[in-house]
Amino acid sequence: MAAMRYARLLCALVVCGCVGTESPSANNTGGTLAISTGGDPDVLIPSLVQSVQGAQITDMIYDRLADIGDSLNIVNDKGFTPRLADHWTWSADSLSIAFHINQKAKWHDGLPVRSSDVRFTIASTKDSALGSPAAPLISSIDSVSTPDSATAVYWFHARSPQQFYDAVYQLPIIPEHVWKNIPPAGWRASDAAKNPVGSGQYRFVRWIPRAAVELVADTTNYRGAPKFSRLIWSIAPDFSTALTRFLSGETDFLEQLRPENLAEVAKHPELRTKQNHALQYQFTQFNLRDPANHARPHPIFGNRELRRALTMATDRATLVRSVFDTLALSALGPTVRAYPTTDPNLPQIPFDLPRARQILDSLGWRVTTSDSVRSRNGRPLEFTLSVPSSSKVRVQLAVLLQEQLRQAGVKVNVEQLDFPVLVEKMRKRAFDASIGQWNTQPSPGAVRGSWGTAGSRATSGNNYGSYENPVFDAYVDSALSSFEPATRKAYFTKAYETIIQDAPAIWLAEPIQTVGYHSRLQLATMRPDAWWAHIPEWWIPADKRIPRDNAPPSATPAPALPAGQKTP
Amino acid sequence: MPWQTQDFAATSGPTWPRESPLALGVRRILRKPSSRVAFFVLGVIVLVGLLAPLVAPYNPAAQPDIVGLKDLPPSLAHPFGTDPYSRDVLSRVIFGARVSLMIGVLATIVSLTVGVAYGAIAGYAGGVLDAVMMRVLDAFLSIPRLLLLIGVLVAWPRLSIGALVLFLGLTGWFGLSRIVRGQVLALKHAEFVTAAQALGASRRRILWRHLLPNLVSPIVVAATLGVAHVIVLEAGLSYLGIGVPQPLASWGNIIQDGADQVATLWWMSLFPGLFMVLTVMTLNILAEALSDAYERR
Amino acid sequence: MLRYIAQRLAQAAVIVAIVAAITFALIHLAPGDPFSAVMDNPNVSETVRQTLRAQYGLDRPLPEQFVRYVSSLAHGELGWSFSHERPVREVLGRALPNTLLLMGVALVGSFTLGILIALIQVARRGSVTDQVLSGLSLFFFSMPDFWLAILALLTFTYWLPIFPVGGAVDPVMHEYLGLGGRLVDRLRHLALPALTLTVLASAAVARYQRAALLDVLPADYIRTARLKGLTEREILRRHALRNALLPIISLVGLSFPALLTGAFFVEKIFAWPGMGYAVVNAIGTRDYPLVVGGVIIGSIMVTLGSLLSDLLYALADPRLRSH
Helix, strand or coil: CCEEEECCCCCCCCCCCCCCCCCCCCCCCCCCHHHHEEECCCCCCCCCCEEEHHHHHHHHHCCCCCCCCCCCCCCCCCCCCCCCCCCEEEEECCCEEEEEEEECCCCCCCCCCHHHHHHHHHHHCCCCCCCCHHHHHHHCCCEEEECEEEEEEEEEEECCCCHHHHHCCCCCCHHHHHHHCCCCCCCCCCCCHCCCCCCCEEEEEEEEECCCCEEECCCCCCCCCCCCCCEEEECCCCCHHHHHHHCCCCCCCCCCCHHHHHHHHHCCEEEEEEECCEEEEEEEEEECCCCCCEEEEECCCCCCHHHHHHHHHCCHHHHEEEECCEEEECCCCCCCCCCCCCCCCCCCCCCCCHHHHHHHHCCCCCCCCCCCCCCEEEEEEEEEEEEEEECCHHHHHHHHHHHHHHHCEEEEEEEECCCHHHHEEEEECCEEEEEEECCCCCCCHHHHHCHHHHHHHCCCCCCCCCCCEEEEEEEEHHHHHHHHHHHHHHHHHHHHHHHHHHHCCEEEEEEEEEEEEEEECCCCECCCCEEEHHHHECCCHHHHHHHHHHHCCCCCCCCCCCCCCCCC | HHHHHHHHHHHHCCCCCCCHHHHHHHHCCCCHHHHHHHHHHHHHHHHHHCCCHHHHCCCCCCCCCCCCCCCCCCCCCCCEECCCCCCEEHHHHHHHHHHHHHHHHHHHHHHHHHHHHHHHHHHHHHHHHHHHHHHHHHHHHHCCCHHHHHHHHHHHCCCHHHHHHHHHHHCCCCHHHHHHHHHHHHHHCCCHHHHHHCCCCCHHHHHHHHHHHHHHHHHEEEEEEHHHHHHHHHHHHHCCCCCCCCCCCHHHHHHCHHHCCCCCCHHHHHHHHHHHHHHHHHHHHHHHHHHHHHCCC | CCCHHHHHEEEHHHHHHCCCHHHHHHHHCCCCCCCCCCCCCCCCCHHHHHHHHHHCCCCCCHHHHHHHHHHHHHCCCCCCCCCCCEEEEHHHHHHHHHHHHHHHHHHHHHHHHHHHHHHHHCCCCCCHHHHHHHHHHHHCCCCCCHHHHHHHHHHHHCCCCCCCCCCCCCCCCCCHHHHHHHHHHHHHHHHHHHHHHHHHHHHHHHHHHHHHHHCCCCCCHHHHHHHHHCHHHHHHHHHHHHHHHHHHHHHHHHHHHHHHHHHHHHHHHHHCCCCCHHHHHHHHHCCCHHHHHHHHHHHHHHHHHHHHHHHHHHHHHHHHHHC
């Protein structure tokens, strides 16, 4: 599960299906929501979080200034709902936005939320000593000023359609008084990181590594008390255990079912499943630069025709069906169908094995040896495909791909690496090819970093394969600076068409997230970027409660409070 | 089964006396019905491994139909079921036998070589050298072998299979060398050695011609147990994902392939494991019978 | 006797020192440095990396590093676990009691069960019962630890779901149970891993003990007892067992490495939050300091185990006592 890279992004296909609409009955608060998950959160500091689990938990503990609407609109502030900011005002030139902090908002330790906390959040994230992965995502923000304790003014470098989204979506606000005296390099290891203090509707109780994370309702929260009085992430060591706990009723919710589990879930009449068009796509990424010398093109993948031939030799539809059954669509390109700017009919390089063989022949890669591996000037057509060993899905894709390319005379060596090791290798551009996945954000602009020249040269850039095409970059930039939806879409379509034909990757799958839940749960809308966003509105009818729902609110006292502060 | 005799004879050098104690051991243990069965079963497993390409019903690497034939439970066509890549598990277990047994035997050869040399030198030299060598040995013995291997394999990720064999062998000789040293110490003062010394034989000649042959029985027993131990260790390491690299199939590897879906793909854990238990059991029976046979001599 | 104890203690200290040298060599023979792989965050700057390396002395000459290493070991410092964001000592310190509990239960259980089986076998040696029990103990003795654990998990949590599927406690409910409830919860979670480890270890004990009993049966005093007209059962209980128990003490020491290895896999498969589980997880995250810490603690446990059993043996054995 560590392999689930979480780079926050979003989309716009609205997944509807509010299972339970709110009942008028007053007694819908209380109860325990137990969530099965396959790994620990990495860290519980919003600006450092990279795992999905970490994002789920910090999103409950911390609040943003405003939250994105279910429509996932990212242009201007349409659809955004107030959180810590009860209102905001745009300056006339739109180069600054003044957020007014809700005066009832308090940190879980009792201190009020102030504008200085907002300034601190942005400033600390931009501090390179912290090494926040969110830093590049807020580069459009110049600074935050605080004319008074209730007002935080965001200053932007330039006017852009997504400036409001950049300001509020990327970072929940953290308390200055907790963090200011800790050197940034020591945040992860600090005691404060083990007892997070936020302002969200749930407060932190405990984190027992590899066992559980527990939160309780903040009953005096400025936004009102949430419905469930307790949230528990039951951390299993692996997917199999997480599934068993869900099936046995030990937990109520499992965020990702695999196709082979659906039959088993169907045997349990009390369990339900639901699909969520999460914003993720998987692909086989080629390194276009020589791993040994970045100044040179890759001896194999430097050639566009060859990359196209490899795509042609891959039966993507069958591959996706084998791994996901019906729970994924073929990927279109570096994007997801959920973006309103994505044209679902983007032209693709077709599966055509004979043509692929022909191209490879014409490029001089011919079968000469008895082992039927092609070679050119004595160099065999052979490469290493690296996958994270923690992701069975990607391991599976790699082994299947290995066999398909073998039929075209290409030798693939599958290399399973632990996730951190793989990331390090990609970061140093020291790989041949890998199976990657982007869990993307509501904004399609994330491609700038992951496939644009901007993300290619710097080692902190996410464009590991060093695909560089100024035409693609230009189309993406034009799309992002345009306020007009139709124009945005037209430019993105041009950009995607360009990159698909250049084939810097074999676009594989766009998985459809399938969650499993107990029928006693009344879910609210699941947001594609974050199914958990509306957990505070989930509830459980009084007649469906089981013993664990009636546990007292908290078995141990919440973190000690400063003298003079009182808690409910 | 001449192959086994040859294997061991080849490892022990040509200076052995004509009437090999091994032949004696084999003759003796075959009198016992339980060891006869064990011998037969082990022979079948080894043969199956050796003749894998002829015996296996399918190509162990082929993915005939990745949509229609994946994750199939055991059936007539696939007695051990298929894996998530539609590969035949029986064929993989058969080819896995090859890899697992080969690693077991080769690693044991490494252990024997190092262990005998170390023990013989320590025992024969005596004095300070012996004391130092024994303390170092104690230290190695007190590091659990699995942990030591994990320490090594994590430091050197993605080892070739040859290096894996080497490490398995290099962590397996500690116990044996202690036995060898004890035997050498006891024999050093035995009459026939004293006699040889009196006749002016060189130290090296005494070591090779007189001492080593007398070590054969403990070595054969230790080798048999050693192979069993390495098979189990290798499977454990492969199960942890740091043993035999994919796509090569070993018994531990096949179990690992199905490990994240044990409940759904139970056949991927059950069958390779059964083969492993059977092999290890027969090796244990034979080791026990061998040591009985030598004691009775 | 005192001299023997002092000698044995000194020996153990030397062994631990050599183990430290071996682990140090392990760290430094490894390709690359153990920190580059762990710091996976692309945004960690090179300066931070350098600071970390300096902190761990990785930029100093080797002999100095070794001195630093040994002195920090002597102070109980095992380094910093990257995956836990905590000192290794703290991670292992938290895990160790769970491992000791598991091993302790299995130790007591397997010796009781193993000796009992051996007694039954020897009392009826040659009978069908003896042979069946021999076969069974050989079967379990030959079973790879992890495979038996997988089978136990499959059988008793999936097919016959009578035990919970992993962990030391119910992560959702445990904190909310009363004292009695917590105890029951703990026992329910302990049962399956402890049982698995017990079965694995008792097979070895039974085999060893059976052989030990058969060894002493032909002894003179037993022949005398037989002449005195004692029944076979009385002989077994009064004489043979007592004498065959002495080797048991050394078997306890000998079984430590095997138990530890067994606990390792059992912990992994049942997600039992012990030392083995911590180390297995550290393999995946390339948390090298934690792996090495596990190797050191494991070795110390084994050394202590054999030291203890040797000392006990010396106390129990009249021949050694006179020394």
